[in-house]
Amino acid sequence: MSDNFKYISEPVSVSAPCRIDMGGTLDISTFYYPLRHLNPCTFNIAVNLRTRVRILPYIKGKIKVSSKGFESAEYPPDAAPFDHPLGLMFAVAAYFRADGVHIEIESSSPPRSALGGSSAAAAALVAAFLKSESEDEGMKKEKIVKLAHALEESVAGVPCGLQDQLAAVYGGVNAWYWTGDPDRPVFRQKALAEPEISDYLESRLLLAYCGIPHESKNINGRWVREFISGRTRDLWHEIVSCTHTFIDALTRQDMGTAVSAMNRELALRKKMTPDVLDETGEKLTAAAAEHNCGARFTGAGGGGCLWALGDQRNVDRLKKVWEKILSEKKGAALLNLEIAWEGLLYDKR
Numbered sequence: 001m002s003d004n005f006k007y008i009s010e011p012v013s014v015s016a017p018c019r020i021d022m023g024g025t026l027d028i029s030t031f032y033y034p035l036r037h038l039n040p041c042t043f044n045i046a047v048n049l050r051t052r053v054r055i056l057p058y059i060k061g062k063i064k065v066s067s068k069g070f071e072s073a074e075y076p077p078d079a080a081p082f083d084h085p086l087g088l089m090f091a092v093a094a095y096f097r098a099d100g101v102h103i104e105i106e107s108s109s110p111p112r113s114a115l116g117g118s119s120a121a122a123a124a125l126v127a128a129f130l131k132s133e134s135e136d137e138g139m140k141k142e143k144i145v146k147l148a149h150a151l152e153e154s155v156a157g158v159p160c161g162l163q164d165q166l167a168a169v170y171g172g173v174n175a176w177y178w179t180g181d182p183d184r185p186v187f188r189q190k191a192l193a194e195p196e197i198s199d200y201l202e203s204r205l206l207l208a209y210c211g212i213p214h215e216s217k218n219i220n221g222r223w224v225r226e227f228i229s230g231r232t233r234d235l236w237h238e239i240v241s242c243t244h245t246f247i248d249a250l251t252r253q254d255m256g257t258a259v260s261a262m263n264r265e266l267a268l269r270k271k272m273t274p275d276v277l278d279e280t281g282e283k284l285t286a287a288a289a290e291h292n293c294g295a296r297f298t299g300a301g302g303g304g305c306l307w308a309l310g311d312q313r314n315v316d317r318l319k320k321v322w323e324k325i326l327s328e329k330k331g332a333a334l335l336n337l338e339i340a341w342e343g344l345l346y347d348k349r
Contacts, residue, residue, distance in 0.1 A: 004044065008055055008056075008057055008058060008098075008100075008101060010057070011054055011055065011056050011057070011130045012054070012055045012129075012322045013052060013053070013055075013122040013128070013346070013347035014052070014123070014125075014127045014128040014131070014179040014344060014345065014346055014347065015016070015045055015050040015051065015053070015124060015344070015345045015347060016050065016051055016053075016120040016123050016124040016169065016343060016344050016345075017048055017049065017050050017051075017120065017167060017168060017226050017262040017343060018046070018047055018049045018050070018051065018109050018113075018115035018116050018117050018120055018168075018173055019044040019045060019046050019047060019115060019163065019167035019168070019298075020044065020045050020047060020115070020205075020207060020298050020305070020307040020337075021044040021045075021117050021167075021298060021299065022040060022042070022043045022044075022243060022246055022265060022296055023040075023042040023043050023093055023239065023242075023243030023246070023263060023265070024042055024044075024161060024163060024299060024300065025041050025161065025223055025239075025300070026041065026178060026236075026239070026240065026243070026255040027042045027161030027162045027163040027176065027178060027187075028038040028097060028160065028161045028220075028224070029047075029123050029159065029180075030158045030159050030224055030227065030228065031227060032137075032178035032179075033180045033221075034179045035046075035180070035236065035237070035240060036178070036179065037156055037181030038240045039239060039240075039242075039244070040178050040180075040240050040243075041175050041176060041178065041240070041243055041244065042087045042175070042243065043174070043175050043178045043192075043243060043246060043247055043248065043250075044159070044166070044167045044173075044174060044176070044177075044179070045172075045173045045201075045205075045339055046090050046141070046168070046170070046171040046172055046337040046339065046341075046343060047115070047171075047207070047337055047338065047339065047340055048165040048332055048339070048340040049107075049108045049109040049115060049117075049335065049344075050103065050107075050108050050120075050338075051107045051108070051117050051120040051121045051168075052105070052106040052107075052347065053103065053104070053105055053106075053107070053121055053124040053125045053128055054102055054103070054106075054128075055098075055101050055102070055125075055128050056101065056102040056103075056104065056110045057100060057101070057102070057206055057297040058101050059100060059229060060099060061076055061077075061099065061100065062074055062075070062076060062077075062099075062100065062101035063075055063076075063077055063080055063090065063093050063098060063099065063100075063101055063102075064096055064101070064103065065086045065089045065090060065093075065102075065103045065105070065120075066102070066103070066105065067086060067089075067104075067105035067106075067107070068105075068106065068107065068111075068296050069111040070085050070086055071106075073090075075090065075288040077093070077094065077097070077098065077099045077160055079324050080093065080094060082094075083155070084187065087155055088118060088121075088122050088151070088152055088155060088307070089103050089105070089121065089122070089125060089199070090128070090148045091151050091154065092122055092125045092126055092148070093125075095147070095244050096129040098129070098304060100312075101161060102176060103125065105121050106292045106329050107121070107205065109335075110127045110206055110213075110304075110331075110335075111213060112213035112302065112303075112304065113209055113213070113298070113304045113305050114297065114298045114299030114300065114302075114303070114304025114305050115154075115297060115298055115299065115304070116128070116163075116164030116167065116168065118152075118232070118296075119148065119149075119152060119164030119165050119168060119302060120164065120167075120168040121174055122148045122152055122165070123144055123145065123148040123150075123164075123165045123168040123169050123305070123344070124168070124344065125149075125308040126144050126147050126148045127144050127169075127346075128227070128345050131142070132142065133348065140203065141169050141170065141343075141344075143186075144344070145162065145165045145166055145169050146186075147217070148165045148168075148169075148343065149162050149165045150316070151204045152165075154299060158220060158224070159224055162176070162178075162186065162187060163176055164188065164299075165325045166189075167343070168199050168204070168343060168344070169343045169344055170189065170204060170214065170343045171340045171341055171342045171343035171344075172191055172264070172340075172341050172343070173191070173192045173193040173201065173339065174189055174190060174191055174192060175189075175192055176188070176189060176190075176191040177189075178189065190247075190294035191288075192247065192250060192251055193227065193339075195339075195341045198338075198339055198341070200253075201339060202337060202338060202339060203312045203315070204255065204276045204292075204309055204310060204311065204312055204315050205307060205308065205309055205315070205337050206286060206307060206315060206318060206319055206322060206334065206337070207305060207306075207307045207308075207335045207336075207337040208248070208305060208306050208307070208308075208322055208326055208332070208333070208335065209283055209304070209305050209326075209332060209333055209334075210278060210280040210303060210304065210305065210306065210326075210329065210337055211277055211280065211326075211329040211330055211331035211332030211333075212303035212304070212331075213303055213304065216303060219275075219276055219301055219302045222272075223271055223272065223300075226272060229282040232272055232303060235268050235271065235272060238264075238268055239268050239269075241274060242261045242262075242264050242265040243261075243265065243267070245257065245260075245261040246261035246262055246265070246336040249261060255309070255310060256273035256292075258294065258309060259292065259293060259294035259309060260293070260294070260312055261294075262294030262296055263288075263289060263294050263295070265296065266285060266294075266295065266297075267294050269297075269301070269341060272289055273301075275302065276297060276300075276301035277297060277301060277306075278302075278303055280325065280326070281297060281301070281306055281328050283304075283325045284306050284308075284322055284325055284326075287321045287322065287325065288310070289311065291310065291314050291315075291317050291318040292311070292314045293308045293309060293310030293314050293315060293318050294309045294310060295307070295309075305335070307337075308322070312348050319334070320336060323341050342348040
């Protein structure tokens, strides 16, 4: 075993928020390079369903990872499997040559809820290992995003986007533009709101867990394959347009136009992959349309969460309908949605 492993002497704790989104998949390089002439972008809101990662001193010669919903796993540093359900955490630890550490993960979001929890955990773990490094804060955030994304993509076996890591690290309400230009930064941030309007936005949003965990590889993989084949390029062109329209409308607080763009984007996704919504998702999105609200799955769909947007009066009415629909599905429920204006938080405990 190599003698250049990194040991820690005291606990380090970092948390990062999950996100809701629109225009996802466009944050994957497979899409944003050939579509760069359309200025592709992704919208997301960081939400205070946080994933907390703690690094604790442990037995030298071992790395242990514990997370609710998974059986704890423990391996020697050079033998930790990256294809394990907790393999991403082992991959991050391997990058930093960690040894004698216990990585504890606490998530306030449902498991596999399509809210980007695993990416948030990876970003928080990278930040925890980098905590002692003194760098310009902006450069450090970018480094955490890029490293967490690169490590996730390296073990996932499929192309991965950047938006989850960005929401986790930066927080807030943002549009992320994908430059597709090797001479420029990979992403450009446009903040769309400030904490002063938290009440305004939160009163116009709903977030529901459908009770079924998602499996993003299947749907994302199909989107990638169809795009590469050339059969769905026209639909992706329109998805870019819908996302631009949505962002512009939300900036103007034009809920009617934002709702229309949101529902059109959902229709385009369903045209490509009808199973992107399960039965509960179909009921929720239909109810949203009936109440003049927009609705969309989070992440790549196929289970997990849906979110809705609309005028406050319409959202208040929709909330009661969604509660009734969700009550009929075991494990399904509305989730408390608060905007996380801060991304990474270094905890004192």
